[in-house]
Amino acid sequence: MNEYRGVGASPGRVLGKALICPSDLENTPTRRAPPAPPHVEWQRIEAAHAQLLANLRLRATEHGAVGKREHAALDEAHTAILSDVSLMEMMHEAVHLEKRSAEAAVEATFGEFVALFSALDDPLFAARANDVRDLRAQMLALLVSTEQDAADPLATPPPDTILIMRDLLPSEVARLNPQRIAGIALAHGSPLAHAAILARSMGIPLVCHLGEAVLHVHDGAPCLLDGAHGSLTFAPDAELLPVDAASQTAGRALRPTGEITVLHQVQRTREGVPVPVQANVNTLDEADLVGRYGGDGIGLLRTEFLFARFGASPTIDEQSTCYAHILKTLAGAPCAIRAFDFGGEKQSPWLRTPPGDDAETRRGVRLLFAYPDLLRTQFRALLRAIRATRQDASLQAQVRFLVPMVALPEEMDKVRVLLDAVAAEEADAESAASVALAAMIEIPSSALMAKEIAARCAMLSIGSNDLAQFLFAGDRSQQDAAAYANALHPAMLRMIAHLGEVAAAANCPLSLCGELAGNPLATPLLLGLGVTELSAPPAAIPLVKAAVGRYTLEECRVLAAQALAATDTAAVLALIGDDQRATPGGEE
Amino acid sequence: MTTSDGSAAAPVERVVRVAHPQGLHLRTSNQIVQAAARFVSDIRAGNLSRPSPLVNVKSILQLMQLQAHAGHLLRLTAVGVDAQEAINALALLIDPQSSTSPQRSENPHSSEMHNP
Numbered sequence A: 001m002n003e004y005r006g007v008g009a010s011p012g013r014v015l016g017k018a019l020i021c022p023s024d025l026e027n028t029p030t031r032r033a034p035p036a037p038p039h040v041e042w043q044r045i046e047a048a049h050a051q052l053l054a055n056l057r058l059r060a061t062e063h064g065a066v067g068k069r070e071h072a073a074l075d076e077a078h079t080a081i082l083s084d085v086s087l088m089e090m091m092h093e094a095v096h097l098e099k100r101s102a103e104a105a106v107e108a109t110f111g112e113f114v115a116l117f118s119a120l121d122d123p124l125f126a127a128r129a130n131d132v133r134d135l136r137a138q139m140l141a142l143l144v145s146t147e148q149d150a151a152d153p154l155a156t157p158p159p160d161t162i163l164i165m166r167d168l169l170p171s172e173v174a175r176l177n178p179q180r181i182a183g184i185a186l187a188h189g190s191p192l193a194h195a196a197i198l199a200r201s202m203g204i205p206l207v208c209h210l211g212e213a214v215l216h217v218h219d220g221a222p223c224l225l226d227g228a229h230g231s232l233t234f235a236p237d238a239e240l241l242p243v244d245a246a247s248q249t250a251g252r253a254l255r256p257t258g259e260i261t262v263l264h265q266v267q268r269t270r271e272g273v274p275v276p277v278q279a280n281v282n283t284l285d286e287a288d289l290v291g292r293y294g295g296d297g298i299g300l301l302r303t304e305f306l307f308a309r310f311g312a313s314p315t316i317d318e319q320s321t322c323y324a325h326i327l328k329t330l331a332g333a334p335c336a337i338r339a340f341d342f343g344g345e346k347q348s349p350w351l352r353t354p355p356g357d358d359a360e361t362r363r364g365v366r367l368l369f370a371y372p373d374l375l376r377t378q379f380r381a382l383l384r385a386i387r388a389t390r391q392d393a394s395l396q397a398q399v400r401f402l403v404p405m406v407a408l409p410e411e412m413d414k415v416r417v418l419l420d421a422v423a424a425e426e427a428d429a430e431s432a433a434s435v436a437l438a439a440m441i442e443i444p445s446s447a448l449m450a451k452e453i454a455a456r457c458a459m460l461s462i463g464s465n466d467l468a469q470f471l472f473a474g475d476r477s478q479q480d481a482a483a484y485a486n487a488l489h490p491a492m493l494r495m496i497a498h499l500g501e502v503a504a505a506a507n508c509p510l511s512l513c514g515e516l517a518g519n520p521l522a523t524p525l526l527l528g529l530g531v532t533e534l535s536a537p538p539a540a541i542p543l544v545k546a547a548v549g550r551y552t553l554e555e556c557r558v559l560a561a562q563a564l565a566a567t568d569t570a571a572v573l574a575l576i577g578d579d580q581r582a583t584p585g586g587e588e
Numbered sequence B: 001m002t003t004s005d006g007s008a009a010a011p012v013e014r015v016v017r018v019a020h021p022q023g024l025h026l027r028t029s030n031q032i033v034q035a036a037a038r039f040v041s042d043i044r045a046g047n048l049s050r051p052s053p054l055v056n057v058k059s060i061l062q063l064m065q066l067q068a069h070a071g072h073l074l075r076l077t078a079v080g081v082d083a084q085e086a087i088n089a090l091a092l093l094i095d096p097q098s099s100t101s102p103q104r105s106e107n108p109h110s111s112e113m114h115n116p
Helices: A038-065 A069-082 A085-096 A102-118 A129-143 A170-175 A194-202 A212-216 A245-253 A284-292 A316-330 A364-370 A372-390 A409-426 A429-433 A444-448 A450-454 A464-471 A480-487 A490-506 A523-528 A538-548 A553-564 A569-577 B026-036 B060-066 B083-094
Strands: A002-005 A007-010 A013-020 A161-165 A181-186 A206-208 A222-226 A231-234 A277-281 A298-302 A334-338 A398-403 A435-441 A459-462 A510-512 A533-536 B012-017 B042-047 B073-079
Touching: A007 A194, A013 A181, A038 A069, A038 A085, A038 A102, A038 A129, A069 A129, A069 A194, A069 B026, A069 B060, A085 A102, A085 B060, A102 A129, A102 B060, A129 A170, A170 A194, A181 A222, A194 A206, A277 A284, A277 A538, A284 A298, A284 A316, A284 A538, A298 A316, A298 A533, A316 A334, A316 A372, A364 A372, A364 A409, A372 A398, A372 A409, A372 A429, A372 A435, A398 A409, A409 A429, A409 A435, A409 A450, A429 A435, A435 A444, A435 A450, A444 A450, A444 A464, A444 A490, A450 A459, A450 A490, A459 A490, A464 A480, A464 A490, A480 A490, A490 A510, A490 A553, A490 A569, A523 A538, A523 A553, A523 A569, A533 A538, A553 A569, B012 B083, B026 B060, B026 B083, B042 B060, B042 B083, B073 B083
Parallel strands: A013 A161, A161 A181, A181 A206, A277 A298, A277 A533, A298 A334, A334 A398, A398 A435, A435 A459, A459 A510, A510 A533
Antiparallel strands: A002 A231, A007 A206, A013 A222, A222 A231, B012 B073, B042 B073
């Protein structure tokens, strides 16, 4: 078995045969002859430009007429980009002043914008680079005088093809034959790119970011693509995966139909139990995405990443400004701020440890106890941020403070003593009282002592990645895939079930914020085990919310009971993968 | 708007908050560019809420370089005979709540994004 891990961009689990296909991006034809006189080259550009605009408008009308709204909107957006005044000015300059050929002018001009967009730090805007690349490829195709031969692997592939490409252009998705293409695996790409949006609307599973290695597999090799949890598996173990024809159609049925909808309120199970689905956030820009994807607040703010670019430790003012900004962005939705979680593979760029200190071997709260000023400063900044937002009555911030890597109950007592001291120094008992203290359950000892820990705080939050790693003595940095598989192992599920029982008895919320939370296939299982809140990467929230709405808690508990009785991960995967309600669409 | 000697009026400047929940993404940007194209004035924008270039509002590719999200503050500057009308129209498009009172500036930005 050989598994490639990437980022799921369009859900669905399908079996097929690999077909490596070069993208139009790599097929850019170059012109044989030296440039003709500028006015001739410019006429060629104008002709290709007019032709492409006409094609786009025609496509928009056709797509609109048959109700393909996402396609039509994209065609219109591309029309707008292609009509851009600076594009034409720059190409005109390239041809007339730099004496370039039409092809070279198109390459250079579109290329400059591709580079500009690629360099943007906001992924939503950076993803537009691919739209510019797409238009460049279409312009170049129109400039080529020789007609391309008709055989288009995207339109006429063998049945049950899993397309493997470096990247995918929106115009290529529009050419895809969905009857024959079971799924798409990309070495690069982004779940926010238009190609991914189109793939979702067409119900074609898509995984991106699989890495260049995926381009070197054998054509025709059988493989399993999982668009929900973002993997491509070759030579899948027979017992792990459904391989007969009947389950292949079942895999087909798992495909979503229609565009994913963003739900801007707390999703409820079918019988009406609310399940908050929150966002894992690492940067200020990501905090802006929470509302966009319908997140019910932030379930995990990784503050060590928020200030990762700082050369020195962030001051109280810098921290409180950032926290206040995020609290305001959330407009009253809950926000779980995790104390700095350094140690292990996450070394602080600005934490100065004395020579010979064993900081690398200490992690989470134990490291904070060694450097208590980190925790004091952070909590002081948090209190000030809460004070700043309290002036606006509509912003009643719900703040949780997550303590990382708790191993023992008394550590929570120690943290509380520290925080009470800071609150006293700040003379702000009111803000301090509004902070709910929560323990991160990432070490098996804390899971086993959960009852005592729950008695000392307001909430338990499972970090499933670390918990699985420590439960199996795994090496997370080396064996990401194995750690992930372990997160669904019955041993791990039994540990979560224990936490579910403890939390229910203590009437204490139980959140889960590891990678598992972003996999909609695992959602019913986690709810059945007693998890009451989920926190996932922002882009995964709509899918997870859709999954929550498809079940009753009773159905989830039945599924969980079956999974708890399983002997290995494969049986659990079969159990959740076989369930046809697990992805959007179906027969609702 | 021309002065008595016929030369172009001083630059008209205005700070507007992005109201659209999606920010200035493709569709919103396109509306703004379409509106800007109706004026002869030169219209530039910069994003005050994050580091960004000063861009030509008549170019959608440049406008998206602002990476403007809902709540960001944009500074619009127009120079030309219909600068005031242009600024009023664009401000209203970017934030329908914005009032129509103009702000004048004698010191427009000197650095600008000519060709990216």
